[in-house]
Amino acid sequence: MASKTTVRSEGGKVRRVVVVGGGLAGLMTVIKLCEAKVPVDLLSLVPVKRSHSVCAQGGINASVNTKGEGDSPQVHLEETAYGGDFLANQPPVRGMAEAAPGIVNMLDRMGVPFNRTPEGLLDFRRFGGTLFHRTAFAGATTGQQLLYALDEQVRRFEVEDVVDDHGVSIPGEKMVRKFEMWDFLEPILDDSGVCVGAVAQDLKTMQIRPFLGDAVVLATGGPGLVFGRSTNSVICTGTAAIAAYKAGAVYANGEFIQVHPTAIPGADKLRLISESARGEGGRIWVPKDKADKRAANDIPERERDYFLERMYPGYGNLVPRDIASRALFKTCFHEGRGIFDEATGKNELAVYLDLTHKDEKFLRAKLAGILEIYEKFAGVDPYKHPMKVFPAVHYSMGGLWVDYEADARGSLKAGSPRNHATNLPGLYAVGEVDYQYHGANRLGANSLLSCIYGGLVTGPAVASYRQAMAKSAFDLPKSIFEKAEKRATDDYARILTQNTDAKAPENAYKLHEELAETMLRDCTIERDNKALDGVLAKIGELDLRVKSVRVTDTSQRVNQGAQFVRHLENMLVLARVIAQGARNRDESRGAHYKPDFPRRDDERFGRTTLAVHEQVGSVKFVRAFDYTCAGETVHVTDAIDTSLVTPRERKYEQAGAASAAATGKLGSEPESKSGATTEAR
Amino acid sequence: MAESDRKDVGAGRKVRLRVRRQDGAERVETKRWEEFEVPYLPQMNVISALMQIQKDPRTVDGKTVAPVVWECSCLEEVCGACTMVVNGKVRQACSALVDALAPKGETITLEPMSKFPLVRDLCVDRSRMFEDLKRVRAWIELDGTHELGAGPRESARAQEERYPLSRCMTCGCCLEACPQVNDSSSFVGAAAVNQVRLFNLHPSGAMNRVERLESVMGEGGVADCGKAQNCVEVCPKEIPLVDSISQVARDTTKHLLFGWLLK
Ligand SMILES: Cc1cc2nc3c(=O)[nH]c(=O)nc-3n(C[C@H](O)[C@H](O)[C@H](O)COP(=O)(O)OP(=O)(O)OC[C@H]3O[C@@H](n4cnc5c(N)ncnc54)[C@H](O)[C@@H]3O)c2cc1C
Ligand code: SF4
Ligand code: SF4
Ligand code: FES
Numbered sequence: 001m002a003s004k005t006t007v008r009s010e011g012g013k014v015r016r017v018v019v020v021g022g023g024l025a026g027l028m029t030v031i032k033l034c035e036a037k038v039p040v041d042l043l044s045l046v047p048v049k050r051s052h053s054v055c056a057q058g059g060i061n062a063s064v065n066t067k068g069e070g071d072s073p074q075v076h077l078e079e080t081a082y083g084g085d086f087l088a089n090q091p092p093v094r095g096m097a098e099a100a101p102g103i104v105n106m107l108d109r110m111g112v113p114f115n116r117t118p119e120g121l122l123d124f125r126r127f128g129g130t131l132f133h134r135t136a137f138a139g140a141t142t143g144q145q146l147l148y149a150l151d152e153q154v155r156r157f158e159v160e161d162v163v164d165d166h167g168v169s170i171p172g173e174k175m176v177r178k179f180e181m182w183d184f185l186e187p188i189l190d191d192s193g194v195c196v197g198a199v200a201q202d203l204k205t206m207q208i209r210p211f212l213g214d215a216v217v218l219a220t221g222g223p224g225l226v227f228g229r230s231t232n233s234v235i236c237t238g239t240a241a242i243a244a245y246k247a248g249a250v251y252a253n254g255e256f257i258q259v260h261p262t263a264i265p266g267a268d269k270l271r272l273i274s275e276s277a278r279g280e281g282g283r284i285w286v287p288k289d290k291a292d293k294r295a296a297n298d299i300p301e302r303e304r305d306y307f308l309e310r311m312y313p314g315y316g317n318l319v320p321r322d323i324a325s326r327a328l329f330k331t332c333f334h335e336g337r338g339i340f341d342e343a344t345g346k347n348e349l350a351v352y353l354d355l356t357h358k359d360e361k362f363l364r365a366k367l368a369g370i371l372e373i374y375e376k377f378a379g380v381d382p383y384k385h386p387m388k389v390f391p392a393v394h395y396s397m398g399g400l401w402v403d404y405e406a407d408a409r410g411s412l413k414a415g416s417p418r419n420h421a422t423n424l425p426g427l428y429a430v431g432e433v434d435y436q437y438h439g440a441n442r443l444g445a446n447s448l449l450s451c452i453y454g455g456l457v458t459g460p461a462v463a464s465y466r467q468a469m470a471k472s473a474f475d476l477p478k479s480i481f482e483k484a485e486k487r488a489t490d491d492y493a494r495i496l497t498q499n500t501d502a503k504a505p506e507n508a509y510k511l512h513e514e515l516a517e518t519m520l521r522d523c524t525i526e527r528d529n530k531a532l533d534g535v536l537a538k539i540g541e542l543d544l545r546v547k548s549v550r551v552t553d554t555s556q557r558v559n560q561g562a563q564f565v566r567h568l569e570n571m572l573v574l575a576r577v578i579a580q581g582a583r584n585r586d587e588s589r590g591a592h593y594k595p596d597f598p599r600r601d602d603e604r605f606g607r608t609t610l611a612v613h614e615q616v617g618s619v620k621f622v623r624a625f626d627y628t629c630a631g632e633t634v635h636v637t638d639a640i641d642t643s644l645v646t647p648r649e650r651k652y653e654q655a656g657a658a659s660a661a662a663t664g665k666l667g668s669e670p671e672s673k674s675g676a677t678t679e680a681r
Numbered sequence: 682m683a684e685s686d687r688k689d690v691g692a693g694r695k696v697r698l699r700v701r702r703q704d705g706a707e708r709v710e711t712k713r714w715e716e717f718e719v720p721y722l723p724q725m726n727v728i729s730a731l732m733q734i735q736k737d738p739r740t741v742d743g744k745t746v747a748p749v750v751w752e753c754s755c756l757e758e759v760c761g762a763c764t765m766v767v768n769g770k771v772r773q774a775c776s777a778l779v780d781a782l783a784p785k786g787e788t789i790t791l792e793p794m795s796k797f798p799l800v801r802d803l804c805v806d807r808s809r810m811f812e813d814l815k816r817v818r819a820w821i822e823l824d825g826t827h828e829l830g831a832g833p834r835e836s837a838r839a840q841e842e843r844y845p846l847s848r849c850m851t852c853g854c855c856l857e858a859c860p861q862v863n864d865s866s867s868f869v870g871a872a873a874v875n876q877v878r879l880f881n882l883h884p885s886g887a888m889n890r891v892e893r894l895e896s897v898m899g900e901g902g903v904a905d906c907g908k909a910q911n912c913v914e915v916c917p918k919e920i921p922l923v924d925s926i927s928q929v930a931r932d933t934t935k936h937l938l939f940g941w942l943l944k
Binding site (some may be wrong): 031035051052055106113114115116117118139152155159233234235266267268269271365369373379456507509553554555558561 | 704705722723724725726728729732735736737738747748750752753754755756757758759760761762775776778780800801802804806807808811814815819820821822823825826828829830831832834835836837840841843844847848850851880883885886
């Protein structure tokens, strides 16, 4: 009799885990699983090497302190918690900050061509929300280089045989099987609500089939497309997270959406100009005279308003993004002082990002990747002319709720099956799709770190979960999987056939435009309750109209139109979670800002937003719930663990305000209530 | 916000596209050209033109057709997904700006790459390129991801040599343009050979230098390159592919002549 942990089931199938998503978070999870000898099926919308992580430009944070500035993981923790406006549970943040130097070393060993110092050591640059040089980088295409390094390591496991319990290779079975160009449709739950696999669709043949998995890990990235054009890749619709949410997974802090201050416009996408431009000395300004029509280079120094440096002398151009975007919005929108555009006769929502005072050779070595993007897409030479930039939706701090278990020091307990577990037993989430590390506002270059750290933690967590699970998916009756497959197949047939005879059918792409317009206008930098009521009403209207969508393509092969309908339906559900969360939170915190409630209100809102799906058209918010992990019932509340860094008001006007250590005032390190368990959250 | 960038300059202007279509590799009878006209938008690229067709797929003769199928992801020329043949030249559609391609409203033609199996319309199957990365063992044999301290030190100059080689996004332009890559040859192509050079340059990667060289030595290996240099001309990341090929060719020759001495 095969026990639940033998490599092969009774029926001879290799017991695998399903990982959905091959960005940094997914790939790192796969590597850790393979090292723990757990075979994996890896699913992705695109060949994993083309995942959205490839877009990341600026770098990855790690307090290696090679510049002798006195940086340390403790400071990194403090600045991350402070930058996130104290919405994040702090033990995972500590775990991440402490692991960061090791992570960068690991990437270095994998061959990432990080920029170097004259001595041949890793070079570090500055990023927002800190005064330290903490960001390792490979030119200005760091995400690409990190993704490739992990992709290469996963490819090694693609050629490695699975060995059976006697150490003998199983012919034809490799540690990793990739299913690229597959769309995850929904998790498969057994009768007791345990996740035992996933249903997915091949986007070439449109075939739908179940994937059995002793656990499923979602590493599916962010939801930028809910806002139409953003800095995200076009595949970032958040659909997988919402499929899990609809199946019962809790979604946390959805209302926290980061708007990046510096992107360039485009008809299809808003391309980012990374914060690293400012980290390497770039300055933001507008002309002092709002009617100034001169070209940027003709405006003399004293007639420029370097407004971030003026408003925030402590951190200047490197204030966190929520603050920079708001300052930009105030300057351009409320004061009407954006760059004057001759073509429209208006002051635009645009400012200059200026690197022209820097040496060209220096810029080429450190920023060529992003300056190329500007040159290519804006058609102007950024080495000679200040760049014209706009704010754009960039990142979701919110995401699927995931658990963690703290150790005695208040860091993460390695190998606990609770780490990165969602409330659906057997379903894990990691990367931008989880809500764990960034609180109300993410600091630049912390995302690549949280994705990789998350993967390092999730792999072992899933391995432990497998040891403890009651039953393997591979020993369950087939009927569970057939039922799930049938439901998904029926739903797909519905999309293809609905409204074929309708007189005035709706067009999914047009509805998406309408959704994006309202979300972008009323649910980004500034939020107003009346406007949010309007957003919710609009989403309600779209919920109805989406039922009248007729698909533009009925083909049996690579049907992108039908796929989009499904993603749109899910985007509407997510939009409601975001907008309703924003409506309910009557305070200002990090990226969530309401002029009518300009202060943070820890008493009423110093807590995690926990959204539970009821049905399309309504969200339920809960303050507590129970879930089961590896046989243990865990009680979860919305309280935030701030035992490591005491919440206080953010003051970026003051240098070093983000960390006591950064001001040289060490010794005031907050006493660590490390004994506190996470039970009381 | 960010909507203010939607200027009405060029209002009324149209963009005309001629698209090569086919429903699937085996369905040759469906091979056809179709023409579309979409409104011009500021900063428009080929992808945004395709996106407009997708919203309302009608040809210039007013016939409603199935939307055009293509691949894309990053939209900033870093993922390699959207490679196709634009006006006869293989390149990324996302960085193909309409203003540059058709300043006077010329018709833009779009075709799928021809050296890979067709999937549908502009979408092809490039999995052979990923298979080739396995063949040349394009990775470092890591002992594990546990903490083992920093990697080998590297001079800034060595980094500057490796980094550009490492920007290959497996887009396929170099294979599409190469005369040696065709139905009757098994030539692995410039991209994979460049990976051999990249990993052999790294101090840890070099420990498996010989396996990598041997992987491109026999049939379909680096010796099949005819030095036409088309690859380097089309590589969007300006990777010095011809240098990589010469370097690897020299190393394989040396290994062939003297390798046995070192065994
Ligand atoms: C332009 C830009 C620049 C950035 N620069 C930085 C930076 O310098 N530093 C930093 O720290 N962060 C940066 N970020 C943020 C960071 O890049 C992302 O948060 C991070 O890469 C997300 O990685 P991930 O692994 O979670 O997901 P992704 O890389 O988005 O990968 C998601 C994966 O899931 C798959 N997937 C999604 N949905 C499905 C589905 N339904 N079915 C199957 N598969 C699916 C996709 O195919 C993909 O493989 C930047 C972001 C942008 C947009
Ligand atoms: S140089 Fe070699 S690889 Fe490049 S196009 Fe010519 S034959 Fe092909
Ligand atoms: S070498 Fe250049 S052209 Fe060839 S696949 Fe790589 S990026 Fe594309
Ligand atoms: S969409 Fe990524 S290269 Fe064009």
